[in-house]
Amino acid sequence: MQSDSSSLNGFCASVRAVRVPLPPGRPWIPLSRPNKNIPSCPVTVMCYNVLCEKYATTQMYGYCPSWALTWEYRKKVILGEIRHYTADIITLQEVETDQFYNFFLPELKKDGYDGIFSPKSRAKTMSENDKKRVDGCAIFFRAIKFTLIKEHLIEFNQLAMANSSGSDDMLNRVMPRDNIGLAALLKTNETAWENSLPSEVQQPILVCTAHIHWDPEFCDVKLIQIMMLASELNNILEDANRNYRNANQQQPPIQLLLCGDFNSLPDSGVIEFLSAGKVSSDHQDFKDLQYKTLLQKISTCDRPNEFTHSFKLSSAYENIMPFTNYTFNFKGIIDYIFYTRHTMTPLGLLGPLAPEWFKENKVLGCPHPHIPSDHFPLLVEFELSPNAHQNNSNGLISRR
Secondary structure: OOOOHHHHHHHHHHOOOOOOOOOOOOOEEEOOOOOOOOOEEEEEEEEEEOOOHHHOOOOOOOOOOHHHHOHHHHHHHHHHHHHHHOOOEEEEEEEEHHHHHHHHHHHHHOOOEEEEEEEOHHHHHOOOOHHHHOEEEEEEEEOOOEEEEEEEEEEHHHHHHHOOOOOHHHHHHHOOOOOEEEEEEEEEOHHHOEOOOOOOOOOEEEEEEEEOOOOHHHHHHHHHHHHHHHHHHHHHHHHHHHHHHHHOOOOOOOEEEEEEEOOOOOOOHHHHHHHHOEEEOOOHHHOOOOOHHHHOOOOEEEEOOEEEOOOOEEEOOOOOOOOOEEOOOOEEOOEEEEEEOOOEEEEEEEOOOOHHHHHHOOOOOOOEOOEOOOEOOEEEEEEEOOOHHHHOOOOOOOOO
16 A cells, blocks of 8 residues: 655644644454455455535534644545555545545546546535535546446435325425435456456446435434435446346446445444345334335335345445444444445455544544544455356346
8 A cells, every 4th residue: 555645744744733642553454365266356445434624613523623624634634545545446425526626536536546426416406606515425446447337326305206106204304315326337447357357358346335314313214215225226237237238248247336424323224224135114213104105116025014125235344343433422333335245255454443542542533633534434455256246147246
């Protein structure tokens, strides 16, 4: 891994007056060894909520020195952190529109990345000047390893409206939340592969990031948003697989990476649905509201009183991090990297910051002069193999 010396030097100069020592480096945790006997494509993936400028207020984060909350300070540290880990795919949340086009994209293009972005849905109703401050999701990919085939925007408010059938709960609780999902259908370039690979094989991969609604009182909205996301990803994958099969019968099936700030704890309905592939229609997170008939439109109902999805997903960070979001009022796991478990192999991941550092230095929460966001970036290295699809006889990514 390499670091950007100018960013890191600037960071160090800014924090010399801070008496709290720098936190120790996060450990790299090996999980598996790559198979050197077959062609493989190692891919590192980062997921990071960078905390956009308009949310980083002294009212919200009064424990952080005001100079360390400024975007001019934090953006340099965030960029230095991103450059330090040199991920092949970077998914970001809470990126302001103006910062994407005038900071992140031009800076990361210098490092060989290309990227896509979409703001939250409210930007459509705003003036050109006002929409610059609207935050959204971004996906960057190393251009030497990947080529963008197509991008997809998933707008939860539009899906809620289209599937409301006049439901007050859907219209009043789900539809007003303008969270989004953003997906990039990529294909690997020949330079991405190790141990040789037939040049005609180009592994397609669908990378999706999402920022789910934050309010704990709206756990029903969170669950419905993730169900709508799964439904839309299924439609995207079926369409893309059909096009790939028509073009080349030997192409492997599309693999899926789902990253994001899901604002949901590991015991929530959201994570149960993603991990187990199903959730009861009377799950407590639905709050006994009248969603069942409506949700049958956007989710598979293979069994009575149970909603399912068609992917077999695993969380790369299961039982690894004590928290991914660390503030004065809340500390917990709400950021995730999910992958299709039968087609991708995690080789290793970035471990947590030492809990002792927080305790010994009485760090009440983040952001902190040493930590530029209230979230910690997740980083996983996966191995992709063109032979991973052989167990999927129907030609789709892992289906139930």
